[in-house]
Amino acid sequence: MNEAPSHVTDLAEQWAEARAERDHATADALRGEIEAEGWLVHDTANGFELTPRPPFEVWPTVGSVPEKGGGANGRAASAGPETTNPSETADRSGVADRSTAADPSGATDHSETTDRSETTDRSEATDRSKVADRDTSADPDRVAEAADPGNRPERLGDQEAGRVAETQAAPAQKPEGSELVGRSDEPVGHPERMVSSQLLWDASLSVSRLDESITPPVGAAEAEVAPPTVTVGLVVDGWPDDLRECVRALVARTEVKILALDLGDVDGAGAVLNELVKEFPRRVEAWHVAETPHWRGGTAGWGESRTKLLKLDTADVHVVMETSTILDGDAITPLVEELKDDVTGAGWKGVNPREDGHEWVDAEPGEVRGLLGHLFAVRRDAALTAGGFPADARYYRNADLEFSLTLPGTLVALGKDLPVHQERHRGYHDVDPAYRDRESRRTYDRVLGLLRGQ
Structure with a gap:
């Protein structure tokens, strides 16, 4: 990575000091100066980091990404040059662990039963021709x-x-x-x-x-129920080769759109996402933020990022997917087809809790209590009604269980017959083990509370 010039580093130090003092106006002005110099500044656990400004628009935080009036590929439809909302860029140091609860005795988080990372495609909505009103005027002859x-x-x-x-x-x-x-x-x-x-x-x-x-009655064709629109949502947290393989498999084997949220262009994954947007402009939509993932030393949480994708989406069905999950065929359509009657969520892998709630085990295909975040589809309106993904979940592990327990209706898993496989789940294996265990326990405390309440 290129080293920032000394005068840019000085500006970044002033920016960090202004944020520490909660002087948001000064921090915003300094951020603008830094960007004008061709650099981006964002928080890290140890202070700040400077990265070269990429050739795409970058929003300062996940919270600052506009949810209404948004346009494709990271730019608000009516927005001019990016402006930073002081309320959105407030000091996020409070993201530090607020819970010190010890792991319940015997409590085990569902381990690598299935790994998770998010890949979401906002599949291009298919245009549907409308039946024109039939001309009932009689020919004079x-x-x-x-x-x-x-x-x-x-x-x-x-x-x-x-x-x-x-x-x-x-x-x-x-x-x-x-x-x-x-x-x-x-x-x-x-x-x-x-x-x-x-x-x-x-x-x-x-x-x-x-x-x-x-002549068929007017409106007969319109009476046919149109298939639901589907978007796959991806959280991009690094590992660009995984991202490229995941997206290309989605494009090749489905017709869904892909909606991706890039957190901090880690390892150049944001740049690869931008290349995929150019390669598949009608299939891939991208938003980029300067915040890096909490599980990689930054401040962007998993639940917050997932909920942002859910709100940016406009499809009927929202698919949660990790970039380590690779389609071998159309694994999306079978999941969407399960979303009928009272079924609100359908996934690849499901789990059920044991009677004491302290351990979750793999479930056979059919109705389940929890869906694992490697790949599952959910009715977007039901997910929004449930409040989205858990806001306190800074890391993915166990947060998919917490989300599952808040959904109304029935959840089903299809199991091993679904044409999909998983590569190395880097979100689990390549994250600091101490961090992984601490955040997993933190989220699992809330899962246990939900189980007791139910």
């Missing part, structure tokens, strides 16, 4: 032809022929709706015009009935 029962008896029929004969013999009167065929307001004194109009009126009804016998 057809009307005239149909008005003569002798010429077209098969079209007019005996009943219509009788009605025409009755009209010719009946006293002149103005039928309802006659203004639609241009009748005179004074039929008296104009019997020929009245009779002609009556013939046209009855013939147009006949033509209309004929059309209805061979």
Whole structure:
């Protein structure tokens, strides 16, 4: 990584001091100066870090990413140059562990039953043609032809022929709706015009009935239920090669969109995500923030990042996926097809708690209590109603269980027959073990509370 010039480092030190003093206005101004010099500054556990400014827009924090009016690839639809919201860039040092609760005796977090990282694709919404209103205006030649029962008896029929004969013999009167065929307001004194109009009126009804016998009713196609829209949400936390393989498999084997949130361009993963956006502009949407993941020494939490993706999404179904999860076929459609009746979530791997709640075990395909975050689909409205993902979860492990227990309805897992596999789960194996255990216990305390409450 390039080393920042000394004057940029001086600005960053002033920025860190201003944030420590909660002088947000000064911190924002200094951040702007640093960016103008071609650098980005963001918090780390040990202070700050400077990285070269990439060729895409970067928001300062996860919280600062706009949830309404957003446009593709990290830019608000109506936004001009990026501005930093002081309230969003407030000092996040409070992200430090607020819980010192010891691990409950015998409590075991569900271990690497399945690893997790998020990959979400906001699949391109398929345009659906709308059925145009059927033109019911009668062709003049057809009307005239149909008005003569002798010429077209098969079209007019005996009943219509009788009605025409009755009209010719009946006293002149103005039928309802006659203004639609241009009748005179004074039929008296104009019997020929009245009779002609009556013939046209009855013939147009006949033509209309004929059309209805061979034309599907208006709205018949619209009555068909459109398939739900689907987005895969990915949290990008480094490991660019994993990201590239995950996204390309999604694009090749499904039609979903991919919505990705890049946390801090760790290891150049944000730059790779930007390349994928250019390679698949209609399939991949990206947002970039300067914050790095909490599990990699930064301040961006897993639950906060996941909820941000959920709120940025506009699809009916939101898919939680990790970049270590690779599709071998269309594993998304089977999950989406399970979301009917009272089923609100369907995943690849499911787990159930033992009676004491201190251990979770792999579940057979079918109804389960918990879905693991390697890959699962959820009705987006149900997830939003549940409040999104757990805000206090700074790390993924056990947070998927916490989220599962807050969802309404039924959860199901499909198991090993789903065409998908997992590569090395770096979010588990490549994270500091002491950090992993501490944050896992912290989240599992809340899981136990949910189980007791249920």
